[in-house]
Amino acid sequence: MSQALTRRTILKTAAIGAAAATFSCRTAAQTPPKVVVVGGGFGGATCARELKRRGLAVTLVEASAVYTACPFSNAVLAGLRPIEAQQFKLDAVEKAGVDIVQKMATGVDPQTRRVALEDGSSLDYDRLVLSPGVDIRFDALPGYDEAAAAIMPHAWKAGEQTLLLRRQLEAMDDGGTFVMAAPGNPFRCPPGPYERASLIAHYLKTHKPRSKLLILDAKDSFSKQRLFQAAWQDFYPNMIEWVSLSTGGKVIEVDAKTKTLVTDFGRHTGDVVNVIPPQRAGRIAQVAGAADRSGWCPIDPVTFESRLQPNIHVIGDASIAGGMPKSAFSANAQGKVCAAAIASLLRGEGPTEPKLINTCYSLVAPDYGISVAGVYSPRNGVLTDVEGAGGTSPVNAPPSFRAQEAVYAEAWFQTTTSEVYG
Amino acid sequence: MARALINVPAKAKRGDIIEIKALMSHPMETGYRTGPDGALVPRDIINRFICTYNGEEIFSADLFPAIAANPFFSFTTIAMESGRIAFRWIDDRGQAHLETAEIAVE
Numbered sequence: 472m473s474q475a476l477t478r479r480t481i482l483k484t485a486a487i488g489a490a491a492a493t494f495s496c497r498t499a500a501q502t503p504p505k506v507v508v509v510g511g512g513f514g515g516a517t518c519a520r521e522l523k524r525r526g527l528a529v530t531l532v533e534a535s536a537v538y539t540a541c542p543f544s545n546a547v548l549a550g551l552r553p554i555e556a557q558q559f560k561l562d563a564v565e566k567a568g569v570d571i572v573q574k575m576a577t578g579v580d581p582q583t584r585r586v587a588l589e590d591g592s593s594l595d596y597d598r599l600v601l602s603p604g605v606d607i608r609f610d611a612l613p614g615y616d617e618a619a620a621a622i623m624p625h626a627w628k629a630g631e632q633t634l635l636l637r638r639q640l641e642a643m644d645d646g647g648t649f650v651m652a653a654p655g656n657p658f659r660c661p662p663g664p665y666e667r668a669s670l671i672a673h674y675l676k677t678h679k680p681r682s683k684l685l686i687l688d689a690k691d692s693f694s695k696q697r698l699f700q701a702a703w704q705d706f707y708p709n710m711i712e713w714v715s716l717s718t719g720g721k722v723i724e725v726d727a728k729t730k731t732l733v734t735d736f737g738r739h740t741g742d743v744v745n746v747i748p749p750q751r752a753g754r755i756a757q758v759a760g761a762a763d764r765s766g767w768c769p770i771d772p773v774t775f776e777s778r779l780q781p782n783i784h785v786i787g788d789a790s791i792a793g794g795m796p797k798s799a800f801s802a803n804a805q806g807k808v809c810a811a812a813i814a815s816l817l818r819g820e821g822p823t824e825p826k827l828i829n830t831c832y833s834l835v836a837p838d839y840g841i842s843v844a845g846v847y848s849p850r851n852g853v854l855t856d857v858e859g860a861g862g863t864s865p866v867n868a869p870p871s872f873r874a875q876e877a878v879y880a881e882a883w884f885q886t887t888t889s890e891v892y893g
Numbered sequence: 894m895a896r897a898l899i900n901v902p903a904k905a906k907r908g909d910i911i912e913i914k915a916l917m918s919h920p921m922e923t924g925y926r927t928g929p930d931g932a933l934v935p936r937d938i939i940n941r942f943i944c945t946y947n948g949e950e951i952f953s954a955d956l957f958p959a960i961a962a963n964p965f966f967s968f969t970t971i972a973m974e975s976g977r978i979a980f981r982w983i984d985d986r987g988q989a990h991l992e993t994a995e996i997a998v999e
Contacts, residue, residue: 691963717918717963719898735914735965736898 503528504817507586507596509576509755511538511561513799514787515602516891517806519569522600525814529568530594532586533561534575538892541660542799543884544629548637549670551837557629559892579759581780598813600775601761601768602787602802603753604628605659608766611749612652612725619727623744626667627659639743640671645679650741652722652732654749655689657767659788659797662694662843664747666833669699672707673836685739686713687732689721694796695833695843697866702835722746752789759783767791772849774812774822775805784809793854795847801829803887824849826857832880840864840876899980901994905972913944913952916965917982917990923958939964941983947976972998 504527508519511533519531538559546552565571572594578587579599586594607625609616615623626636643649649671653664668686675682684707692715693699703711714720719736726733731740751757751766761768761777768785769778772793777783786809787802795801804827812822830844846860864876900914917939924936936958944952944966951970980992 717916718896719916735916735967736900 504597505530505595506598506600506813506817507532507594508600508602509533509586510602510604510753510787511535511564511571512602512604512787512802513540513887513891514604514802514806515600516561516564517803518600518602518786518810520564520567520891521807521810522813523568525810527814527817528570530570530572531561531564532572532574532576532588532594534573534589536560536573539630539633540799540884540888541627541629541663543880544626544633545663545667545670546834546837547629547633548626548640548667549674550637550641551670551673554630554634557633559888561892563893564891576755577758579755579783581759581783584782596782597817598782598784599759600784600786600809600813601753601756601759601789602785602806603755603789605750605788605797606753606757608749608751612722612746614725614727615746615748619725620746622727623725623730623746625746625748627663627747627750636743636745640674643679643682643742646681647679647742648683648685648740649675649743649745650685650687650730650732650739651745652725652747653686653688653690653693654747655716655721657797658747658750660831661796661798662699662831662833664688665693665695665699666835667745668711668713669702669707669833669835672703672710676707676710682710684711685741686711687720687722687734687739688713688715691715691717694831695841695863698841698864699833699835701866702839702841706836706839750788752785756785756789761785762789763791765791772852772854773824774816775809776812784813793847794845794856795827795829795854796831796845798829798831799887800831800883801827803891804828827854828861830861830883832876832883834877834880835873838877839870839873840878840880841873842876842879897980897982897990897992899992899994901978901996902972903995904997904999907972907974907998909972910969911972911996912967912969913978914965914967915942915944915980915992916963917942918963919982919984921956921958921960921962921964925958937985939982939984941981942966943981943983944968945979945981946970947974972996974998 508515509532522529540557575589624632624636626632722732724733730744752762770790775784786805788797808825815822827847832842841864843863844861846857847854896918898916922937928934942954975998982990
């Protein structure tokens with residue numbers, strides 16, 4: 472069936488090509504293939520630059536003039552970093568030869584291969600890359616809508632929400648309670664909630680030492696759990712309490728008016744409440760029909776081409792990337808692999824089997840870093856952990872080792888952001 | 894057996910439909926897994942759950958190895974009279990864990 476579809480698509484393209492030749496005396500061979508990338512985050516901006524480097528005509532569609540990066544935004548919450556250190560423009564990407572269209576992409580027609588923009592204009596593509604990140608599911612947790620997010624911020628998309636939660640923490644009295652709701656899998660940045668709890672605990676310990684921090688979790692285990700929990704014992708004893716799924720931690724409803732989180736077995740009220748709600752692939756992926764019932768986008772692990780829509784590739788947090796976590800590091804790696812695959816496909820060649828790497832650094836304190844690394848390759852149609860590669864930081868390591876990892880974390884951020892935006 | 898969590902409304906009006914929740918922390922070891930030494934880990938599951946309302950059974954379940962760890966039940970009943978709602982979990986070793994909650998019906 473997909474073969475028949477492909478043949479029909481080819482015939483259709485040929486017909487359009489013939490028409491174009493009649494009217495503009497251009498042949499298909501002289502028209503360079505066009506690639507459109509939607510989303511200027513770590514995935515999309517990387518992919519656009521890499522496609523350009525490979526000699527393709529690339530248009531990057533991004534609605535925002537300034538991109539606010541999520542990695543290290545937990546340090547902004549803790550007052551350890553200005554938000555400006557997280558903000559990047561696409562000037563260098565444009566200078567590298569990528570056409571930037573600063574508009575919202577509102578629709579995709581996979582049949583005519585056309586992206587619709589907010590102002591009614593459109594862009595044609597031969598291949599489309601969607602890197603839209605995540606959308607907060609305001610329909611998933613009863614009581615948690617956009618109005619509630621103004622009272623109990625998610626701060627899971629860096630920017631205004633980060634600053635709002637920061638202001639609330641600053642305004643909280645010493646002796647107050649910070650309550651966080653952590654979501655079930657999958658979600659953006661698996662160690663993120665626990666890094667956030669750590670750095671907020673650092674802020675509270677330093678400025679409001681009588682305060683408490685409660686994490687209500689929809690999971691029974693989390694990324695780098697042993698490392699986080701050991702460090703919490705050392706740095707923040709009796710400050711952080713983690714309630715797992717099996718001990719009644721799953722938040723099933725929220726009440727913004729009273730800043731209350733309701734679980735199956737109790738109610739928890741906080742002075743500052745951070746709800747990290749369930750998420751799904753960014754809206755444009757849903758509109759394009761690239762997301763399945765899970766809300767995320769199934770992909771071919773070799774090319775990142777959608778399993779649902781031909782000629783559309785999905786990278787970054789929006790994709791179902793098997794064992795790879797939803798991280799900026801992953802998105803950056805996927806952007807490069809996807810660009811290489813598209814270049815091969817447009818030349819009529821088969822793409823090569825990729826190997827991808829991810830590393831997630833987390834800070835437990837300003838000079839205490841931990842990491843988890845993995846190597847992934849396609850196996851049985853999904854990106855799978857290469858056994859024996861990667862791993863987490865050792866459980867027993869001297870402070871110098873943790874300090875070194877905190878330096879590596881910052882170095883990774885500087886290296887990657889200068890590669891993507893510099 | 895480990896820790897149990899129950900949720901029964903403290904008060905209800907006669908005739909109200911009330912929701913009851915019960916979660917037992919338990920590994921639900923299937924008996925099909927092998928341990929680090931290659932030998933099968935013996936089966937250890939909760940195989941029976943019973944809820945009574947003033948001594949009368951209102952909900953029960955037989956559990957099997959395919960049921961995941963930390964079994965969670967949520968069900969409804971009609972509030973008839975004040976009294977005690979009791980929960981009992983029985984594991985493969987025959988051990989029982991009992992929890993109770995009082996409900997006031999007006």
